Amino acid sequence: MTCRMPFSSPAGTRSALTIRLSHYLPLTASEAAAIEAAQGPRRKLIAGEALLDAGGPVDSLFVVQQGWLHSSVRPPVGGRQILSFHYPGDLVDNSSIAWARAPTTLTAVSDCIVSDISKKQLGALLAQHGRIAGLLYAVAAAEAMAMADRLTSIGRMNAIQRLATLILDMLARLRVTAGGVVDSFDLPLTQTDLGDALGLTKVHVNRTMREMEERGMIARNGRRIRICDEAALVGFTGFVDRHATIATDWLPPPR
Amino acid sequence: MTCRMPFSSPAGTRSALTIRLSHYLPLTASEAAAIEAAQGPRRKLIAGEALLDAGGPVDSLFVVQQGWLHSSVRPPVGGRQILSFHYPGDLVDNSSIAWARAPTTLTAVSDCIVSDISKKQLGALLAQHGRIAGLLYAVAAAEAMAMADRLTSIGRMNAIQRLATLILDMLARLRVTAGGVVDSFDLPLTQTDLGDALGLTKVHVNRTMREMEERGMIARNGRRIRICDEAALVGFTGFVDRHATIATDWLPPPR
DNA sequence: CGGATCGTTGAATGTATTCAAAGTAGGTGG
């Protein structure tokens, strides 16, 4: 249970969500202020810590300020499936807004800082700022399409293509907040995690990464992973970047 | 190219979208009217016809009034992946709202009637009716969770469980608009379609359906499929109904 | 009746899993 503080973040510091949304659409001062005001106090999580357990009650969503998380489920059969990863600037756990109990487990992959947004606050934000409602709707749609891409890769591609697609997607998403061209990043996931995200066993993930490295597709150095020939991977998988741009021309004018 | 008519549907006939949303939340007259007004003229599609091609320009979404559709993609490798099915009352192709070009292909599975909603109209609707914005957001979240369930079944379950999960999901969704308890329905899909939805080949779908029938899990008669022991299938797969209820207690009051 | 699409079946093949075990790295406490 978190209590709401009179201020939600250090004065003058914009939340990662505001920054990310600004990336797609210049926000008015009033819109930015409303987004900041909706967010609760910041909380630290250490790597591996669960922010929320599937089946537990929820009355808020979360904003990732720093670090990575993932959402996962544990079907009665089949171990675990990681559904998506959450990066700085993400509004996390949209799925749980439809129910009183969380459908997924949220786990910190690295050390994180998150804020919560109560559902009621989000409802008020959507009602008061129609343009933000539309933008959040579009961002959620883009994330749904990114999940559809993973569904496609798991349903129709082999292990190398699945892994390549996931790496490209992470890279694309990190570029939105990192800015500039990035060709390598720290992957705070174990091979077990990767397997659970890709519908593979950790053993097969290992062999697959090894093969990709041998083929010169990627280079590894500890947790650091570098994409050697991005264009080749894109051609190989048909990857489409779902994060770089979001259409905003259909949005109503700001209020 | 569709032209907008002065009236969107026969007088006195509520669109399937209005009916479905009313199922989750009693709408005010003004809300219902706004939803009706946003919809364009109705259009008929015959089974197999494409409503929209991936890569083509789009400036509207669609409302299914009657019949089934599905959205699919064709990765450069791997044939086709069916991402989701769309039933009467669905607001279809949310994913394309984030871009100027359609990321998926929409195909009529049976004969259909659809209306379109231009993105601009949707934007205006969201801005004018904050409660509808929230409700549509929640419905989209529920659909995203249903897709996550399929991701899980493809990633972590065997063929029988995948098929069982899909059948249970269709049944659950049909119950929202059909009303009453249904234990059988007409499945207008070929085994190739099922395979493309489940990440299996048509051959394996065939063997799997056959085995389910032999085991007494389902009964088939032409296109008609009957679920013999629903509770057993649910226990077997861990299926959760994502369509029956949507939390609405967090929504702001109607305007 | 002919053609096309869909469903069914068998045999060979292949990709990924399972099981088992050894190697490696990072952190903790003595």
Next chain:
DNA sequence: CCACCTACTTTGAATACATTCAACGATCCG
């Protein structure tokens, strides 16, 4: 600082589930 523990990575061999290829049967429709 080293010993130890734990979690993670790597490797091999046997197995399993699903695919591929090929063909035939059934059904629908013009």
